Amino acid sequence: MATIKEIAEKAGVSLATVSRVLNYDDTLNVSDTTKKRIFEIAQEMEYVTTKNRKSKKVLYQVCIVKGYSEKEELEDTYYLSIRLSVEKALKEENIDYVVMAKDELISEKLRTADGVLAIGVFSNKEVENLKTFNSDIIFVDSDPDDEDFDCVVISMRKVVNKVLSYLISLGHNEIGYIGGIDSFNGEEEKYIDYRERWFREYMKEKGTLNENYVKVGSFTPSSGYELMKKILDSGDFPRAFFVANDSMAIGAYRAVMEKGLVIPDDISIIGCNDISTAQFIVPPLTTVKINTNYIGETAVELLVERIKSGRKASKKIVLPTSLVVRESCKSIL
Incomplete structure (x- = not known):
């Protein structure tokens, strides 16, 4: 089990930076690339927060399947923000997880997982492929044609x-x-x-x-x-x-x-x-x-509810959005 010091040394950043990133400190001024590297190193080294070490045992084991590549996550940090919000919600619920790319699926982990969180857009073929491994799948930020699955989306x-x-x-x-x-x-x-x-x-x-x-x-x-x-x-x-x-x-x-x-x-x-x-x-x-944080929280809540209840009927949750008016538009009236 890794320590914050070991993660900091491998990431080439300070102890304080690692601590604040792993605790999701929104006031920290650090690039998304650095955050991503720290989270990936922490996962690779199986880091567990002090809070979670003292808490009850892990409730569930789930898989996060990324619909977007690392390059796409860095080019549009929206995708990265959603994944990090999902990971944050899982940690808060004391749920263990593994992250995998949709083109590098680990079949054994998918089959034995209590549930799957599929983030992003997937083709019909990819949806069918996931379905062969696990039936408890929550699609995050996409709504597949197959109505057997839960999803969290924006209108x-x-x-x-x-x-x-x-x-x-x-x-x-x-x-x-x-x-x-x-x-x-x-x-x-x-x-x-x-x-x-x-x-x-x-x-x-x-x-x-x-x-x-x-x-x-x-x-x-x-x-x-x-x-x-x-x-x-x-x-x-x-x-x-x-x-x-x-x-x-x-x-x-x-x-x-x-x-x-x-x-x-x-x-x-x-x-x-x-x-x-x-x-x-x-x-x-x-x-x-x-609100990507709301997307992550809702997706995890939906998955936990589905696992606990054994529910088979699917749910679709549509989250609200808001227009943020700044200075890039002007009236021509």
């Missing part, structure tokens, strides 16, 4: 309605969309993001959908930059954009500035997720806040 339709209603209230009738699409290695299946789907529906109903203003790539800052640049270089672009996530919005900011335009005087931008850096870019980004 993207309400997210889109909040964003577009706000932009329209500022006088923006022509609105662009920059988003991404999830594809699965070695499979034909692709997952169309609900933000794009509801954006198209909303704008069609208003009679203002312009396909030239809709660009889709991957959910990364570089893709946000390239897609925004492509629209701006065309010379025909709207004065407002909804960008599918904050990481893409950061890339879009760069493209706008390189074009010699000013946010929000020339172009208004709204992101989604409210990652930690959204409030610190210039100007601070207006975005939709998705």
